[in-house]
Amino acid sequence: MALVRRSMTLGARLLAIGVIGGVLVAGLLYPVVGALGGLAGQAVNGVAATTPGVLSGEMPSVTTITDDAGTPLAYLYDQNRQAVASNQISTAMKAAIVAIEDRRFFVESGLDARGVLRALVNNSTGGATQGASTLTEQYVKNYDEYVAAQTPAEQLRATAPNLGRKVREAEVAEQLDHTVPKEQLLTWYLNVVSFGNQAFGVQAAARTYFDTTADRLTVPQAALLAGMVQSPAADDPVRHPAAATGRRNVVIDQMAQQGDITPAQAAQATAAPLGVGPVLHGLPEGCIGAGDAGFFCSYVLDYLERAGIDADELRRGGYTVRTTMNRAAMDQAKAAVDAEVPPTQPHVADVLSVVAPGGDAHRVTAMVANRGYGLDAGQRQTTYDLPGTPENLGAGSVYKIFTSSAYLAQGGGVDSVIPVPANGYASPLTPGFVVSNDGDYPPQMTLQDALAQSPNTAFVKLEETTGITPVVDMAVKLGLRSLAEAPGPGQPSIADEVRAQHQASFTLGPTPTSSLELANVGATLASHGVWCPPSPVTAVTDAAGRPVPLNVQGCEQVVPGPLADTEMTALSKDDQPGGTSAAAATAAGWNRPTAAKTGTTQTSESGAFVAATPSLSAAAITFDDSASPRPICTGSPPTTCATGNLFGGTTPAQTLYRAMTSILGASPVQPLPAPDPRFLTGGRLTTIPAVVGEPADQAAAALRAAGFAVATATVDSRAPAGTVVGEDPLGGGVEGQTITLTTSTGRLAPAPRPPHT
Known part of the structure; x- marks a missing residue:
């Protein structure tokens, strides 16, 4: 109602101006003024008459994702805009825009009543509707076009030559002029307006054209930008440098006439080159712009959406997302996967995830793949989250971790001697299931030796002691949470199917697995049995710097600390002589106490390796990422073949040890936690x-x-x-x-x- 009452005041003002202008003009205005109240108080062509944000200067801004040191790694936006305060905009930029667009901005009303009068008269006589003339009116028009309008159709309606739109702009401009200081209005205008080439607002424009910030814009730079706002395409300095130069010099001349610069400064600015190179500096949008960190970035977006931040809001809200990614660790991990399997090697993907354990959080340090993150299929690029999404080929004998942990939980011991049935063992757990070993083993071994040497029959036999359900439950507890996720309403999860069907093969790891979840399993053991969701985010703040709460699952003590510590000891011989990763450890010069386990699927279509130290846990998986997977043969580089020889102790272990040796570097060597005697003897x-x-x-x-x-x-x-x-x-x-x-x-x-x- 307040807006309608103000429109009557506007009508009276226009009528007075019309009378002064002559009887004929006043006569034309009478039917128009009578309609002003209705036009101003209702939605105009799909754009709301009172857009809430226009009165407060709220507008979409770029969200920045950073690494753990605060260095940007990716940007998210619908519009490349970074709103800045008045003191973050150079005096030259403010002077330039006022000089060319509204030289009386600081001394007159935000409403150009005569301009509105011209529009009304032209409209009533069939002429073209005139555009906004004051900066305040232009701010309202630009806000409607670039902020309030959410679709191309709404943007078209927001800029259409329409009498009602013109009246609404005038009304809102008048209201703003009475409530908002001029300096703030100028700042809002410079933040909202388009400068072309996807640069919205002066900060984005300064970066795009000059690779600088708004507070550092010089007179010729500011004049160029100010001259572009009327027609960014026609005065584009890259496509039309001559037109852009001419328009810039007009602005410089206006600044001199206004007394903002001296004639000498004007001459110097006019003689200056445009300073815009052929390659602009616009922000790359999305995770593709993150380069090798693209897979990590993709996981961050999924994590934030699950944590309650809507994807659209993330692209418009101007958030800062500080992540757990360590740039050096990411680079070293990427170098390791590429060294083992070149990025363009057909059919063979190599992925690695690194997680830092802790009792309050498991922080994801790095997630990489030998594949590039991108859209160029010819270069074997992909946007599929290779390290974070379970791959369908499985992780093989890595799952023996869960069988041994379930055994310890039921009273078994690391030093307990368990049977190792001969090849061709038929387990009564699953009728028709027959299992063999890859090699010859003694008829019985300690649990620790069995984990290091990995005979299949021993762990299938061990499942008869533990039961399958406790093994599946242990896998979910320690970190394979995706196994418990139902694919759809009323559909069983993988864990449910394994339990229901008594799948004795579960300990041999045929189910889909991700390197990230495997790394988090190691982190749970290294955290003394505390599981935490693998977190890639340290903090999120909004555009005003206020913390944004995240709805994430808390940490859980999933197994007793002494059990987890002793399981680390049970897994400590894998890199020692006789262990399945010993050769890879020796080649990498690995010398740290480690809990580790290798795994290979039956036909060598995939292999996996997980290793945990007290400070870091990592997992690597090498697999055929094509639509029709085949066995993989190791070599330089690995390739698909008829009969594979890939094992978890070859390419996956080589990848992990290479990366972790570099990442840990000269940091102190830490011992594994002491085992509990109860879980040693059992x-x-x-x-x-x-x-x-x-x-x-x-x-x-x-x-x-x-x-x-x-x-x-x-x-x-x-x-x-x-x-x-x-x-x-x-x-x-x-x-x-x-x-x-x-x-x-x-x-x-x-x-x-x-x-x-």
């Missing part, structure tokens, strides 16, 4: 009594007599109430281990009623 292996079909009380008594603890659950079943219908695990176990008995309720749940039709 409990006594024994047979679990088979009690399915027995009454629950008798079954529990038999298990307790054999040295096991008992937990119970119930399920609806036709079996008599209280009868044991399920036992987990079955077969062999560790004395003191908990056995879960599932008993029948003696009834079936009623069938669901059919829906009404």
Whole structure:
């Protein structure tokens, strides 16, 4: 209502001017002035009559993503604009824009009433609607076009020669002139206006054309920019240097006439070259502009969206996102993957993720791939998040970490001797599943030696002791959270399918896995059993520098600290003589105590390696990234072949040790945490009594007599109430281990009623 009342005042002012101008003009104005109140108080051609931000100067700005030192690595925006304060704009720039656009800006009203009068008269007589004349009116017009209008159609309507639009601009300009200081209005105008070549606002223009900042703009530079605002395309200094020079010199002359510069300064500025090279300095938009950090940048965007910052808001909000990426570590990791597998090598991708453990956060230090991040398929570039997204070929025997950890949790020990069945072992867990080893092994080994040498049959056999469900649960707890994510509503997760189908192959790692999640598994163990989401972000602040809260999952103590510390010891022989990564460690000069595990899928289509020290955890995966994967043969460089010989201890381990040797450099060598004696010796292996079909009380008594603890659950079943219908695990176990008995309720749940039709 206030805006409508003000429009009547505007109408009265225009009428008075018209009367002064003559009876004929005043007569033309009477029907027009009568309509002003209605025009000003309603939406005009799709642009709201009162855009909230226009009265406060709020406008979209560039979001900057930085590394851990605060150095920018990527920019996100819909418009390349970085709003700045008045004291961040040079005096020359302010003088130039006022001299050429509105020389009476500081002494007159924000409304050019005579200009509005001309527009009204021309409109009523069929002439063209006149444009805005004061800087304040131009600010309103530019705000409607570049900020309020969200679509090309709205932008077109916001600039159309329309009587209602002109009246609205005048009304809002009048309101602004009464409420906002002139210096602030000038700053808002210089922040909102377009200077061409995707440069919005004076800061972006200064960077784009002169690779400088708005506070450092000289007289000739400021004059060039000020001259461009009326027609950025026609006066583009790259495409039309002569026109741009002529327009610049007009501005310089106006500045001299206004007394902003002396004649000598004007002559010097006029003689100066344009100073704009053939290559402009506009900000690259998005993660493609991040270069080798593109994969890390992509993960940051996914992380922020999950944390509650909308992607559109991120591109318009002018945030600063400080990340955990260490530039030196990123460069060294990238050099390592490229050295092992050249970026353009067909079919063979090599990825590496590095995570810093901690009890309050697991900070992602680097994420790289041998592939470039980009859109040039001919150069094997991709925007698919290779290090952070699970690849479908699996990580192989790395998953034995989860089987051994589940075994320790149930009372097993690192020094416990476990059986190593011969090749062709058929596990009763999964009918028809037969497993063999790649090599010859003794019939039994300690758990620690088995982890270092990696016989498949030993860990499939060990699953019969632990049960499959505890192994899957351990994988999810330690860091493979993607296994528990359902692909869609009502659809089972990978973890659910493995549990339901009793897949004994799970310990051999056939399921999709990412290098980032594997690195985070190592970080969980190195953090004394504390899992944290792998975080790429340290802090987010808004355009005003205020902290922005993120909705992220907190850290969890997922396994006891002594268990995690002892599992680190269990994994400590992989880089030692006889271990599967020993050759790669020796070649890299690796000399740090390390918890590590290699893995290879059955046909060598992928191989993986995870290694953790107390300060850093990393994981590398080498795999065929084509649509039809084939086995990979190692060499210089690795390539696909008919029968592969890729192992986790070859290219993946070579990649990781090469990178980590450089990243850790001369930093102090830290020992692994001391193991807990309870998890070294473990409990006594024994047979679990088979009690399915027995009454629950008798079954529990038999298990307790054999040295096991008992937990119970119930399920609806036709079996008599209280009868044991399920036992987990079955077969062999560790004395003191908990056995879960599932008993029948003696009834079936009623069938669901059919829906009404």
